[in-house]
Amino acid sequence: MRDDATRLIVDSMPGLAWSASADGTLILVNSRLLVYTGKNTQDLEPDGSGPSFWWTHVLHGDDVASWIAAWSRAVEAALPWEIEHRIRQSDDTYRWYRASIQPVRDGDGRVHRWYGVSIDIDDGKRAESTLAAAEDCLRRREQVLDALPAIVWSATPEGEPNYQNQRAMRYTGVSLAEFKLEWQDRFIHPDDAGMVARAWIRARKSELPFDVVSRHRGVDGSFRWFHTLAEPLRDEAGRILQWFGVDVDVDDRTTTEEALRTTQAKLSRASEIAMVAELAASIAHEISQPLAAVVANAHASHRWMSADPPNLDRAKLTAERIIRDGTAAAEVVSRIRALFKRSDSKRALLDINEVIGEVIRLVADEASSRSVGIVTDLEVGLPPMLADRVQVQQVIANLARNGLDAMNVVDGPAKVLSIRSRRDGPDTLLIDISDEGTGFENVERVFEPFFTTKENGMGMGLAIARWIVEAHQGRLWATRNTLRGATFSFSLPIASRGGS
Ligand code: ADP
Numbered sequence: 258m259r260d261d262a263t264r265l266i267v268d269s270m271p272g273l274a275w276s277a278s279a280d281g282t283l284i285l286v287n288s289r290l291l292v293y294t295g296k297n298t299q300d301l302e303p304d305g306s307g308p309s310f311w312w313t314h315v316l317h318g319d320d321v322a323s324w325i326a327a328w329s330r331a332v333e334a335a336l337p338w339e340i341e342h343r344i345r346q347s348d349d350t351y352r353w354y355r356a357s358i359q360p361v362r363d364g365d366g367r368v369h370r371w372y373g374v375s376i377d378i379d380d381g382k383r384a385e386s387t388l389a390a391a392e393d394c395l396r397r398r399e400q401v402l403d404a405l406p407a408i409v410w411s412a413t414p415e416g417e418p419n420y421q422n423q424r425a426m427r428y429t430g431v432s433l434a435e436f437k438l439e440w441q442d443r444f445i446h447p448d449d450a451g452m453v454a455r456a457w458i459r460a461r462k463s464e465l466p467f468d469v470v471s472r473h474r475g476v477d478g479s480f481r482w483f484h485t486l487a488e489p490l491r492d493e494a495g496r497i498l499q500w501f502g503v504d505v506d507v508d509d510r511t512t513t514e515e516a517l518r519t520t521q522a523k524l525s526r527a528s529e530i531a532m533v534a535e536l537a538a539s540i541a542h543e544i545s546q547p548l549a550a551v552v553a554n555a556h557a558s559h560r561w562m563s564a565d566p567p568n569l570d571r572a573k574l575t576a577e578r579i580i581r582d583g584t585a586a587a588e589v590v591s592r593i594r595a596l597f598k599r600s601d602s603k604r605a606l607l608d609i610n611e612v613i614g615e616v617i618r619l620v621a622d623e624a625s626s627r628s629v630g631i632v633t634d635l636e637v638g639l640p641p642m643l644a645d646r647v648q649v650q651q652v653i654a655n656l657a658r659n660g661l662d663a664m665n666v667v668d669g670p671a672k673v674l675s676i677r678s679r680r681d682g683p684d685t686l687l688i689d690i691s692d693e694g695t696g697f698e699n700v701e702r703v704f705e706p707f708f709t710t711k712e713n714g715m716g717m718g719l720a721i722a723r724w725i726v727e728a729h730q731g732r733l734w735a736t737r738n739t740l741r742g743a744t745f746s747f748s749l750p751i752a753s754r755g756g757s
Pocket of ligand 1: 655659660663692694695696697703704708709710711713714715716717718719720742743
């Protein structure tokens with residue numbers, strides 16, 4: 258091949274090419290190398306300080322030593338070699354290159370020339386270091402996540418767990434793969450599982466934070482209380498990409514609170530007993546009246562029958578009165594028993610809005626048959642309360658039915674029963690049930706046992722509702738609405754973070 262053709266090839270190859278004599282003295286560089294480095298051939302000529310000197314003009318200072326070392330080894334071994342290095346370009350910036358250097362031997366096998374070509378690998382190198390930096394960053398984050406004094410997890414938008422930190426696995430003793438198959442059935446306490454499942458579905462549907470307190474099973478089979486908080490991460494369009502959550506162990510705090518609560522419960526038990534005594538006195542009074550009448554009529558009947566001749570008509574009349582009064586007394590007893598149907602209070606963590614929903618389903622037909630609309634204003638994401646579901650349902654149902662009764666006016670304009678739930682301060686939930694009915698004069702009178710203005714009423718509903726609410730450390734009161742109707746409000750304490 259002719260010399261200028263060779264030159265053309267060497268100059269147009271996509272790399273920095275050069276040749277040197279056996280001891281490293283520069284013989285030839287391609288024009289690309291000169292253009293890249295902004296040097297001319299003289300700049301790269303040896304100045305007598307050593308064969309590798311010329312490279313030091315263009316190499317990165319940190320790469321010179323390794324270049325010289327490799328070069329010396331290569332000269333000694335007379336074998337091809339490769340090295341990665343940075344070259345300073347004419348604009349004083351550096352790029353990464355990979356140099357491949359080949360020896361060419363003469364007839365006796367001695368190295369006669371070195372040919373080198375350096376290919377630009379800067380983009381790859383940068384990508385590599387970005388990747389390494391990202392991996393490093395991830396590793397560090399992972400370390401932080403594992404060091405946090407909490408269980409950290411994430412889940413898909415569909416609610417399937419897809420990440421857990423080491424602490425989670427240490428607590429449950431199972432891998433993520435195993436955990437995600439049966440986390441609700443196996444790792445949440447059976448008494449909390451339903452509540453947790455419902456709250457999790459609700460959070461995902463409403464796309465609002467998930468906030469529950471529940472018991473989680475540990476590797477030794479025992480349960481500890483955890484406070485779980487999770488929030489969705491969204492993309493720019495607002496779609497949920499992931500849920501990120503933490504479970505913080507609140508068991509120790511819960512145990513202390515439990516002890517405190519037991520003391521409080523003992524104290525409030527004393528006032529409960531007083532309330533029950535008051536109720537019992539009212540009930541006894543209500544029953545003793547018809548009983549006294551029964552006894553009096555029984556005596557009278559006995560007299561009419563013992564007369565000579567017996568007055569059967571009178572005896573029959575008094576016997577009928579006995580039946581009437583006896584039935585009335587039995588009625589009082591059976592209705593009171595119905596009101597106290599479930600005296601064994603079973604408390605669990607409850608979502609008040611859920612209970613309100615259940616009551617609404619219960620009274621919906623009654624409301625629509627009276628042309629009353631039920632409007633709700635329920636604050637989302639309310640924390641749970643610790644209460645007896647049936648008793649709280651009973652309170653709300655009683656207040657709702659009283660509201661419906663108070664609006665039971667034939668041919669009036671359409672009426673509305675409003676039910677509202679909200680948080681009232683850090684520890685309390687507040688529920689208002691408001692109607693557009695007749696209202697009342699005396700706001701305290703309505704709570705008295707056996708006070709009723711209804712034909713078939715017994716006047717025990719509000720007394721018992723107040724008793725239930727107070728037994729839950731809450732308050733129940735009534736207010737007259739400005740325009741018309743009444744509002745019954747009750748407060749219930751939020752389950753403390755510990756939850757029991
Ligand atoms: P009952 O419903 O059997 O009468 P309650 O204790 O529930 O027993 O109610 C007592 C009385 O309080 C009622 O008879 C009624 O006069 C009054 N009352 C209760 N709720 C309302 C209301 N929302 N509006 C007007 N009056 C009410």
